[in-house]
Structures are given as structure tokens and as C-alpha cells.
Amino acid sequence: MDNENSNSITPETGERTSCKSEGRFSPNAIAELDEIITHYPNKKAAMLPALWIAQREYGGYLTREAIREVARLLGRPKAEVEGVATFYSMYNFKPKGKHHLEVCTCLTCGCVGAYGVVHKLEEMLGIHLGETTSDGEFTLSEVECLDWCEAGTVIQVGNKYFGHVTKDNVEMVLEQLRESDDHTSPSLADDIVKILLPKGEPKSKVE
Amino acid sequence: MAELKLLLKYRDVPGIENIDVWESCGGYEGLKKALTMERSAVIDEMKISAVRGRGGAGFPAWIKWSGVLKHTDAPHYLICNGDEGEPGTFKDRELMLKLAHQLVEGMIIAAYATNTDKGYVYIRGEFVEPAKSVRKAIDQAYAKGYLGRGILGREDFNFDLYIHMGAGSYECGEETALMSSLMGERGQPRLKFPHGALPVDAGVWDSPTLINNVETYSCAPHILRNGGAWYASMGTERSKGTKIISVSGHVKKPGNYEIELGTPLMEVLDLAGGVIGGKLKAIIPGGSSVPILPAEKCVGVNMDYESCQAAGTMLGSGGFMVFNEKTDIVILMRRTAEFYAHESCGKCTPCREGTRWMFKILDRIVSGSGQPSDIDLLLNVCDQIDGRSYCPLGDAAAWPIRAGIKNFREEFEYWITHKKSPIGGDCVPPVPYRINPALIPLS
Numbered sequence A: 001m002d003n004e005n006s007n008s009i010t011p012e013t014g015e016r017t018s019c020k021s022e023g024r025f026s027p028n029a030i031a032e033l034d035e036i037i038t039h040y041p042n043k044k045a046a047m048l049p050a051l052w053i054a055q056r057e058y059g060g061y062l063t064r065e066a067i068r069e070v071a072r073l074l075g076r077p078k079a080e081v082e083g084v085a086t087f088y089s090m091y092n093f094k095p096k097g098k099h100h101l102e103v104c105t106c107l108t109c110g111c112v113g114a115y116g117v118v119h120k121l122e123e124m125l126g127i128h129l130g131e132t133t134s135d136g137e138f139t140l141s142e143v144e145c146l147d148w149c150e151a152g153t154v155i156q157v158g159n160k161y162f163g164h165v166t167k168d169n170v171e172m173v174l175e176q177l178r179e180s181d182d183h184t185s186p187s188l189a190d191d192i193v194k195i196l197l198p199k200g201e202p203k204s205k206v207e
Numbered sequence B: 001m002a003e004l005k006l007l008l009k010y011r012d013v014p015g016i017e018n019i020d021v022w023e024s025c026g027g028y029e030g031l032k033k034a035l036t037m038e039r040s041a042v043i044d045e046m047k048i049s050a051v052r053g054r055g056g057a058g059f060p061a062w063i064k065w066s067g068v069l070k071h072t073d074a075p076h077y078l079i080c081n082g083d084e085g086e087p088g089t090f091k092d093r094e095l096m097l098k099l100a101h102q103l104v105e106g107m108i109i110a111a112y113a114t115n116t117d118k119g120y121v122y123i124r125g126e127f128v129e130p131a132k133s134v135r136k137a138i139d140q141a142y143a144k145g146y147l148g149r150g151i152l153g154r155e156d157f158n159f160d161l162y163i164h165m166g167a168g169s170y171e172c173g174e175e176t177a178l179m180s181s182l183m184g185e186r187g188q189p190r191l192k193f194p195h196g197a198l199p200v201d202a203g204v205w206d207s208p209t210l211i212n213n214v215e216t217y218s219c220a221p222h223i224l225r226n227g228g229a230w231y232a233s234m235g236t237e238r239s240k241g242t243k244i245i246s247v248s249g250h251v252k253k254p255g256n257y258e259i260e261l262g263t264p265l266m267e268v269l270d271l272a273g274g275v276i277g278g279k280l281k282a283i284i285p286g287g288s289s290v291p292i293l294p295a296e297k298c299v300g301v302n303m304d305y306e307s308c309q310a311a312g313t314m315l316g317s318g319g320f321m322v323f324n325e326k327t328d329i330v331i332l333m334r335r336t337a338e339f340y341a342h343e344s345c346g347k348c349t350p351c352r353e354g355t356r357w358m359f360k361i362l363d364r365i366v367s368g369s370g371q372p373s374d375i376d377l378l379l380n381v382c383d384q385i386d387g388r389s390y391c392p393l394g395d396a397a398a399w400p401i402r403a404g405i406k407n408f409r410e411e412f413e414y415w416i417t418h419k420k421s422p423i424g425g426d427c428v429p430p431v432p433y434r435i436n437p438a439l440i441p442l443s
């Protein structure tokens, strides 16, 4: 099913990001994946971890090359990899802004002011939910319960959580983010990959 | 019966995330004791304790444990369900973030008891900080010889523990969907008993598998250290021990409160400082999937499996959400339906289509286009989903909506007749000013 013309996950807006000219994992990424594969009875089970590595390697979202590379490394059909990746909401198929704000509007947060926070953010950033600012700095999304309800309204920005956010203090969140160099999507993926790896350098295995 | 800290006892001890501090609080003693016992004797302690699964269904833990041990062939697998996604529930997050060693110790005990040498902690992708704590605890446990080969000098006991991170899917908390996800597939459920095998016989990779919730495993060190009979001395006749209740919403002090099972529901509310912003209107006591209780039905209900059921709701995962009189139940139900429509995995028709229809109808009502027949239509959709879906997510989507209508029907009627909220303009959640097309692709 190696259909080169399949465009179902091609980013709509454009440029293929820089980092992977030949569309391959870096040697470090391959070593990480090799280590992770040893955690499971078969390679296929390393699918989610491999997609996390890919999300980091390809700059925060899964390009066609990323899917092809995961398929190649795990020896699975491309269509299968794409099918799995598209099931999960945390894998991106389009570039996100440098800071990806995910505001929880679920039950508790929704009842303690989350919508006010969303509307204030829309106003301040000049975008609607699901959109990215034209300078590429911020993407604004709505998410389901982040299970941090005691601190509602909660906003997740990758590995950072902001609790007790209100429409009156949300400006501070933006200020803090503007000062941060973190690029939400790749750095979240990187954190997750590190969590999967036991402490110490990944042991690279020769195949 | 009241607040009773067992699992949360050491939550606020400085440095408790470090193995030395955990050990100085009696940590890993339960494991050491377990290793002096026969495997089946460990399960007997679990049986005497009568601890039930804390992930929602309340199934006796020991039955699953002994189901795995009885298989003498093939590898066994141990899974911890740390996918916590149920709106209103946040106990597993705190247990992993602050007390990861308690969980790791519980899993090692379970591994010994079930003769298992490989385990996975499945953690939802959003939980980066809690997962980092678990990572640290696992690494420290390896360094101390509690994990790995020949644990504590026992040549016949090896156990490797890995972390598997999810990637954003509520359905992956359902145990068979979780196994699909662990095996590298879409997070969709697998055929269940009696049509398919039980996980304890053929779970992940077709091997005997034990899957328990974070809180369930976290009970094991205490049960082993102090004995099953001691654990069973707490709680009610059929609901033993303690339960962590995650209190959120319109209360003064939201947070996790551990109570003895059987504690009056209203006492939990008091623990959390009582209602703020107006009078109490309703409580959802066990996470978004369980039926809502109007204020007048809350009195006299106790927080245990049986009492909650008798009151027409469920203890569930302990996600205790409190709503004051400013809450518009119809909009709350619309948001609940939106959650399930968004999280339905799409495998079976009643849930995939039904959850979307429920959301569409509720959305129509709060957009001012509701029709008098809509209430019965909603109930009809609930009936079409409940009991007809492939996994319990469908049922869990129907129950809250049905209970919302049953207990607050006049608010639905008000919306349909007057095309505005019975609460007024400052209701919560606020009247949606626009449907968000990004969240649910309605094709």
C-alpha cells in the first residue's frame, strides 16, 4: 500500500519542515527505537513509541516521510501506520504553532469558567479555536478533561500545565509562554520518549 | 466513617518520591513480606482484604489475580491502567505523581503473586509529569534490586517493568482497547467474554494478562504489610477499605480526599469545604459516566458500591463533581454528549452514530431550535445505545443523558419552549455561542 500520491495526511498549509531532508530517523532516534523495541515481544508494539519519536524528529508533526520511515523501521505497511496514527488525538498532521495551548472545556472546567478563558484567548490572539496565529507563535485548541479538574480551568501547553486560569489572569499565561523558547509539540514528544527509556544511554543493538 | 488516609497517608511527606523516603515510611516492606509467602498465599491475603477494582467496575481484584496464576504455561503480562481519562477523576494522576513507589511496589507484589515477569504501566499521553515520576520510581527500584532479575535474591523471581505512553484517547482506558493500543494498534476494544476470551486467559499478545487500575495496585503494599483482615476491617460489609474521591466543581477546597468506603456522600462534600457560589443543585459522584444525583437525592447516600447503586447512580471511579444552582443541566448534558461523541472509537454503530445524534439534538436544543419531540427522541437514542454497544463506552454515554432528563426534565422543556436557559444569562457552562466545528467533524 505504498501509495506515493496519498495526500490524506499531507499538511494542508504547506512547507515540509526542514529537518529531515531524506526523511530518515537520526542515528540517535534509531538507537532509541531499538532500545524500546526490546521492551515488547514484537516490533509492531513499538508503534506508538515510534510515532512519538517521529513527532519529535520531524519537527512536531507527522509528515508523509515520517509515516513512511516508521513503517520501514517497524516492517509494517504504511497504511497501517497511518491508520494507527490518525486514531490518536496527540499526533499532529499539520504544523502547530510554537506554543500549542490546549484549554480544557470539559465538565468541571466548563462550569468554572473555561469558556470565558477560551473567548479571552481568542480575543487576545485574534484567532478562533483550532487556528494558529499568522506569526506561527500560538495555536489554540479545546481539549477534553485533562484530569487536573481540581485546578480548573486547566490549560496544557505540552509538558507545562497552567491551573486556576481565569479570563482575568490568562494574560499571564501568554506572557510566560512568550518568554519560553520551548516548541510545544517536539519538546512534548521528546519528553515522552525520554520517559519510555530506562535511565542511562539507550543501548544500541546491531541488527 | 470519615476521611481515612491510607494510600494518601504519605502524600505530603517531603521527598516521598524518593525510594529512601518511601522505605523510611514502611515502603517495600509489603513486598518483602510477600516474598516470604507462597504466591497463592499472597492472593489469599488479597481475597481476605476483599479489595475491589478501583478503575470503575469494582470487580474483586483477587479473582483476576488467581485467574492468571492458574496458567502455568506461556508468559504472563501485568498491566497497570494509568490512562485515567474519565472527566472529573484525578486520583491516579496524584498517585503516580506523588506516590509512584507505592504503585511500583504494588505491581511487583502482583507480578510475584501471578508469576509474571513482564509488566507495563500504560499512562495517558497528557500525563507527562506523573509519568516522569513513575519513570524515576522504576529506575530507583531497579537500582535497589526490587526490579530486574532475581529480585531480592529470589532466583525464581524476575520482573521487568516498562512504561507505555498513550497518545490521546479516552477509549484506551477500556481494558481491551488499552491492550490493542499496547500492541501497536488503534485503540479499539476486542471481543469480550463470553464471545471472546477473558484477559486472564488470553489478553495482550494472547497471553494470560492481569490488568488493574493504579489505585487497585496501590492498595497491595498496605494489604500485604498489614494483612488482608486488617484491610477488611475498614469499609462496609461488601465495600471494603478506602477509596480516593476526586472532588471538583463548585466547592471551596477541590482535591483528592481518601475516605473509608461507606462515608456519607454529604460528608465528602463537607470535607471539600462545601458548595460555593450558591446552593447545591446536583452531584455526579463517580465520574462523567455515572448518573447525576439532584441535591434532594444526595442526602442519605453513602459512598460505597451498594449505596450508590441503590440511589440510582454509581461509585465508578470516584470523580465527584459538584454543581451549584447556577448550573444549566441541559448545557452540561450537551457538553457530556460532546465528550462521548468525540471519544467514541467508531467501531460499533450504536455508539458511533448514537453519540453524535445525542450531541446534535442537545446542541439543537441549546441553539434555540429544539422541538417538543426532542426529549423523547433523546431517550430513544439512549435506549438504542445502552446494552447494544460493543464496549461499555456506549452505555456510559447513554446513562448520564438519561439521568439528566429523568431528574431535570423540566429544564429541557423550558429550553425547548422558551429557547433560553431557565437559569438565566449567567448560567454555567455558558450558552454556547457557536458550535465548534474543529472538535467534532460531523460528516
Ligand SMILES: Cc1cc2nc3c(=O)[nH]c(=O)nc-3n(C[C@H](O)[C@H](O)[C@H](O)COP(=O)(O)O)c2cc1C
Residues within 6 Å of the ligand: B052, B053, B054, B055, B056, B057, B058, B059, B061, B081, B082, B083, B084, B085, B086, B170, B171, B172, B173, B174, B175, B176, B211, B212, B213, B214, B216, B217, B391, B392, B393, B396
Ligand atoms: C470507556 C472506558 C474507559 C475506561 N477508562 C479507565 C481508566 O481510565 N482507568 C481505569 O483504571 N479503568 C478504566 N476503565 C475500566 C477498565 O476497563 C477496567 O475495568 C479496569 O482497568 C480494571 O481495573 P480494576 O479492576 O483495578 O478496576 C474504563 C472503562 C471504559 C469502558
Ligand code: SF4
Residues within 6 Å of the ligand: B171, B189, B343, B344, B345, B346, B347, B348, B349, B351, B352, B389, B390, B391, B392, B393, B394, B395
Ligand atoms: S461502544 Fe462501540 S464505538 Fe463506542 S467506544 Fe465502544 S466499541 Fe467504540
Ligand code: FES
Residues within 6 Å of the ligand: A104, A105, A106, A107, A108, A109, A110, A144, A145, A146, A147, A148, A149, A150, A152, A153, A154, B087, B088
Ligand atoms: S474538566 Fe478540566 S481538567 Fe477535568
